[in-house]
Amino acid sequence: MPLTNNRKDIFGIDCETKIGTKFIDTVIDKIREKCGDDYPIIVKVSGGDDYKNSFKEFQFINLIRFLDGKKVSGIEISYGTMDYALNIFRGQRIPMDAALKYNPRYKIKNRLMRFFFKNLLAAIMAKKFITFSPMYNLSYAKLAKKNTDIPIICVGGFRKCEELYSVIENGLVDFVSSCRPFICEPNFAIKLKEDKNYTSACMNCNMCAIMCDSGNITKCYSGGRK
Secondary structure (H helix, E strand, C coil): CCCCCCCCCCCCCCCCCCCCCHHHHHHHHHHHHHHCCCCCCEEEEECCCCCCCCCCHHHHHHHHHHHHHHCCCEEEEECCCHHHCHHHHCECCCCHHHHHHHCCCCCCCCHHHHHHHHHHHHHHHHCCCCECCCCCCHHHHHHHHCCCCCCEEEECCCCEHHHHHHHHHCCCCCEEECCHHHHHCCCHHHHHHHCCCCECCCCCCCHHHHHCCCCCCCCCCCCCCC
């Protein structure tokens, strides 16, 4: 990210493209050197972020064109950075109680302090928090597809079977990837195959995201839509 990369050497930001690609360029070359040119390489990139001086559209296009020149096997389009992690997953709310009780970054044992920070952090985080919407990275994926022939994978907010089929059949993306629906329903793919009208039971509550750093197992903590 240009905002966080302040290096002045070859790994810094290019003055023309306004992105830094030397590091990933080196990584891709070394993978091919060790594994061969036919070894599949899939690169995951963010279409945007939540910084004040955010990642611009022309920078995203330049990144896609760079990866096109490297002839990687696929590009997965995601969003954001871990500085605003909940905006990567999106959800209906911020589960502050669980975060302050279980997540190591925010965990507070004292109940009074937990109450205080719940209201303080909730107000701060709400300013940047983006709520869930279906297929929320699709616009970035479509932009990527216009700038490369490399297969584009879109992740984020695919819950209905008709959404998955529609974006692929209409050539908007080449593949769709998913995470939380499979945490909620490990047999999600089978249900999609059996029922073209199926909708994931995932409620986008973000509890699995909060708990994934807690030392507890990765699972659906809300039970999903009944």
